[in-house]
Amino acid sequence: MGEHSxxxxxxxxxxxxxxTSGYRDYDRSVKLVVAGxxxxxxxxDAIFRGDPGRWNPEDMLVAALAQCHMLSYxxxxxxxxxxxxxYVDDAVGVMDQEGKGGHFREVILHPRVHITxxxxxxxxxxxxxxxxxxxxxxxxxxxxxxxxxxVRVAGVSATT
Numbered sequence: 001m002g003e004h005s006x007x008x009x010x011x012x013x014x015x016x017x018x019x020t021s022g023y024r025d026y027d028r029s030v031k032l033v034v035a036g037x038x039x040x041x042x043x044x045d046a047i048f049r050g051d052p053g054r055w056n057p058e059d060m061l062v063a064a065l066a067q068c069h070m071l072s073y074x075x076x077x078x079x080x081x082x083x084x085x086x087y088v089d090d091a092v093g094v095m096d097q098e099g100k101g102g103h104f105r106e107v108i109l110h111p112r113v114h115i116t117x118x119x120x121x122x123x124x125x126x127x128x129x130x131x132x133x134x135x136x137x138x139x140x141x142x143x144x145x146x147x148x149x150x151v152r153v154a155g156v157s158a159t160t
Contacts (some may be wrong), residue, residue, distance in 0.1 A: 009033045010098040014043075020064075029054070058095060058104075063072035065107050065145055066091040068137040073111070080123040086114035118153045125151055 014027030028044035029051060044050030045058055055063075066089045077084050089111040095104045115124050128147045131139060138145040 007034070024049070027051075029135070058093060061104070061141075062091050062093040062107055064137045065093075065141070066109055068135040069109055069131050069145075069147065070111070073113075073127055073131035076127035076134070077115075077124065079130075080120070080127050081154075082120045082124045082127060083116040084113055084124070085116060087093055088112045095097070104143045106142075106144045106146060109145065109149075111147060111149045113149060113151050115151060121151050121153065125149060133160040 014029040043054035108119035
């Protein structure tokens with residue numbers, strides 16, 4: 001299907017007047033801009049002296065994985081004839097900090113999906129495997145991305 005390119009501008013907005021003269025002398029504020037889209041105000045995670053009210057890179061990585069899986073899943077459901085009426089994911093990423101660096105150990109997706117037909121529960125569950133294999137973001141990271149789905153049908157309890 002060809003190559004795709006994604007461009008953005010990341011601008012540091014945290015100069016308090018003395019630049020990076022000291023570790024505590026600058027703000028970690030960042031503005032992320034993609035042409036034609038709303039700006040995202042970001043920062044470092046609060047544990048790294050960032051603004052807890054702004055998105056941080058770790059949040060955005062987990063969000064990218066969750067959204068990519070969701071969109072791939074919805075497509076897989078269409079192919080399998082599964083009608084999805086609701087999808088909510090409480091995704092969790094676990095990062096290990098080691099000295100001045102670190103890495104994500106894993107991301108676990110917890111999608112809760114509602115479908116219309118009890119006969120399609122197995123297809124709805126299997127579509128998560130389809131989605132995982134199609135997700136460009138999950139295929140690009142060097143840590144496991146797992147999914148622990150719950151599928152519900154009106155009037156039927158949750159299944160895995």
